[in-house]
Amino acid sequence: MAYLRTPKAQRQTTVSDIKAEARRRIIAVMNEDKQRNTLAAGLEATMTYGADPANWPPDLQQRQADAMAAWAEIERLRTRSDEIELMDPLPEDVTDDGLWLG
Secondary structure, X not given: OOOOOOOOOOOOOOHHHHHHHHHHHHHHHOOHHHHHHHHHHXXXXXXXXXXXXXXXXXXXXXXXXXXXXXXXXXXXXXXXXXXXXXXXXXXXXXXXXXXXXX
């Protein structure tokens, strides 16, 4: 008796899959330790030199600029994640880089 092989049913993408991929991408931009350290450094600089980064020492100004660039990318990823979650049907491969370019 011969058995027919049928392809395994592909698991459907869930919103949780999309959120997990967004998280993976966000952590690649700035890991959790760096996120906490950056927040702490910004708070310390604000308390020491005031809220305007123009009054901060150059090294802290650069750190702030780098943090803001990373934050902009994180916000872009969060927005894109929200957009992907609204797709109907949800994409099969949420790891596809092209999907995250928007």
